[in-house]
Amino acid sequence: MTNRKNMAKAAGVGAAATIVLGLLSTGAAKADTFIPLPGGEISKTLSDGTVVTIRLVGESANINPSMGSTPVHRNAWVSGTAEVDVDGANAGAIFPGYTVGCQVNIAGGGMSGGVEGGADWSGDTVKPTLGANSGGNLSLGPGQSKSFYVLDQEVADDFGNETHKKRNKFKSGSGSVSWADETIGLNGCGGYAQARAFVSVEVETDNVITWVTLWGRPFSLG
Incomplete structure (x- = not known):
């Protein structure tokens, strides 16, 4: 004889398992996406006659497409290492950062229309138009881009301030x-969004003070 009580109990267990699986599937859909990036190298x-070589190595991004559970929020954690070699015992400074764009091509030249603190894309001897600041919490609308630096070092000036x-x-x-795990937080972008690393280096020799910039490959923020 079929036991109706046992059947109801089994059905209840099955329904609970279905709910759990549904929740797990939802979580999996929002899982972070790890993106290994190729970095790059440039010599100028x-x-x-001084030769400057810049390398971007160990570059990666971990993308969470919707931190705010809405299509206008993105979050990413980015990591990398910038290496610089200059002929002779010359000095300089390394400025690593990222340019982020909302529905705008940041893969090359031709950026226009609402670009804020973006970059001068005309060559590799010019630093990003700065514009850029430290901190990667950005609000962008369609056709806009902004740049930011990943470093924020506290140092004392000549007066101890x-x-x-x-x-x-x-x-x-x-x-x-x-x-490592530098945050890019993007708000307000309802369309596709991209980011791109840059390493700008100010080089000072006995005869020249100039900038050389290496750009990484653009990657999607979702």
Whole structure:
């Protein structure tokens, strides 16, 4: 004889399992996406013959497409290392950062219309138009982009007052700086969004003071 009480109990267990699986599926749909990025390398010969080489290595991004559970919120954690080599015992400073765009092409030239603190895309010897500040919590509308630095170093000025620097200085021809899980928080962008790393280096030799910039590959924020 079929036991109706046992059947009802089994049905209840099955329904509970279905609910649990449904919740797990929802969580999986919102799981973070890890993106290994290729980094890059550039070498530039300055007007006095000095060769500058910049490398971006160990670059990655961990993307959460909707931190606010809405399509206008994105969050990412980015990591990487910038390495610089300059001929001779020359000095300089490394300024790593990211440019973020909402429904705008940040893969090359031609950015226009609402670009705020973006970049001068005309060559690799010019630093980003700064505009850029430290901190990656950004609000962008369609056709806008902004840049920010990943470093925010507290140092004392000549009078002992606290100042904030967005660079890592180097001497003797080489230097490097690493960052891990730097946050990119984007609000207000209802369309596609991208980000792109840059490493700008100010180089100072006996004859030249100039900038060289390496751009990483653009990646989607969802």
